[in-house]
Amino acid sequence: MGTEYLIDAKGLHKHFKKVRAVDGVDFSLAKGEYVALLGPNGAGKTTLVEMIEGIRTPDAGEILVRGRSLNEDKSALYGILGISFQETRFLEKITVLETIRLFASFYKQPDEKIGKVIHLVGLEDKKDAYTKNLSGGQRQRLALGISLLNDPEILILDEPTTGLDPSARREIWDILLKLKNKMGTSLILTTHYMEEATQLCDRIIIMDKGRFLAEGSLSSLVGRMKMPDVAFFTVEGKIPDDQVIRQSDLVIEWDREKGRGKCEMKNVATDMPLLFAFLEENNLRLIDFEHTKPSLDDVFLSMTGRRLSEETE
């Protein structure tokens, strides 16, 4: 029954002392699918992926990888998985090349593969550097490179870009998008950057306090929450007392001193013309106009009353 999924997990629980790290979760992954586990720190993302990786044993529930139980043959499991932890301290005085070579030997990969991986993650210039001299981004790319040595069917990356600057983050995204297009790899990605989830993944699972709050594509998540688009604009002219636009339930919130307005729209296609018509009727000239779609952060906020993380804009 679970055979059409690469990973099929049901009823997973994992408790630590008083904390319910994972509290009854079903998870599946299809071939070629990129899935993001999005949630704040402590949501249980890492515990969940560690159970899938076979590092932690669930208190309850079952995980099938390609229809077979995890405990049957770990060595076979690790043959098809590519894993990168939140942080791995590689042997400090061993070079990039030597490190990759070491891991290539675990996968019985030929030497050509080492060069290919170094090229793929863009570490050619650093291949003879000690790992302790790498920047955060380079270190994560090394970790990613190692996880790609076996051309994994399933890549599991635990917060691969946390703490990296935007350009280093972008470099990792580019590598992952390339993999998706060329290799048909499947990906489980944990992150608390909503931009990362939306840029990379087909399906986003919002996780908090050990549970899945919602899952789906970005647009379906937003749609399900029935969250309005918002228009922000500035006008010149005399702002009327009237706040409600006739023939609709559109409301404009005015900041009269600065000439600014904000308007929430449930249906952009019909509401936008009404707004423009209203501005023209009242001889208001537009100076600027911005239309924003609801973000995952807004979705998360509306579900939990909290923001995803302080770092998200």
Add this chain to the structure above:
Amino acid sequence: MKMKRNELWQLIIIHFKELLREPGVLFWGIGFPILMAWGLGIAFTGDKETKKDIAIVNFGEENKLSLFLRDHAAMDNHGRYILTINDQVFGRNLFRFEPLDSLDATLGVKRGIYQLMIDDKGDSAVFHLDPANPEARLLQLQIATLIGERHEDDTFSGANIIPLEVKGTRYIDFLVPGLIAMNIMMACMWGMSWTIIERRKGNMLRRMMVTPVHRQNILLGLMTARITMNFVEAALLILFAWLYFGIQIQGSLAALIMVFVAGNIAFTGIAIITSSRTSNTEVGNGIINFVNMPMMILSGVFFSYHNFPEWSIPFIQNLPLTLLADSMRSIINEGAGVAAVLDKTLIMSIIGVVTFGLGLKMFKWY
């Protein structure tokens, strides 16, 4: 009114909390030093009494020193003659003269039990000692003075001193095998235990485990590298000791290799069990010291363990480091062969296999 908290105070509290919430840190930081002080205190202060053992050869009716001892010294139930000096500052000093034949006396010197051997040749006694060993020289002076004063004759003050010439009786002969043994212990404990703990801490061990690697190879690789290095280090030390001090391996080379292998087995096992659980390097540091330090002190690497209380000797002799140091000494200095070190080799191997097995059972791979 809202209370404002002092940030320094908060920082201090945080540190204390951290400490108190890590029982390991607490034990290694407080409990362990106390235990060490206790152990060392028992060994070196105890009852403010120092004991010096002297081997005496040719103990006989007519001989001058023998006569003197018979007249002035008390005899204990081991057949040793005891001279006592009471001193307000230094407490009681016991000089214990043990009549022995020259073979046993020499063996005792090689094992560090005696630093001084006196040959009582009738008219005058001849002192045999290592001139490079200050403690032995001091002891000779003390005895010459002591006997001279009580005897009211200066036969002993002008006594003959003959440097020990028998191979394996100098302090350096005693020291080198002990150092080789200690090196093996330290190398295994820091080279294996510490490395494993660090790799576990940095997720490196776990990262290696989530590949199709065979887990036994992770340990085997480390052990092979370390034991090879141990061999090179020991060989270099022996080479240096031979070139510089003229120390020669008097016994069987096969026996030496056998003992070396057994010592490595023992300390590899101990290293694995030591590093089997923790991923905290501070705790690891403490555990490693907990294993190393007592043996460093008790096992007679630098000084003979025969200075420790009688009751503790059988225990000390079965510590892995003592087994290794003693068997190396007996081969290098006393000319022992395979048969003579077989029992110690066996005990070391058993210690190694048992600790390795237990360590592996508890081993935290992820």
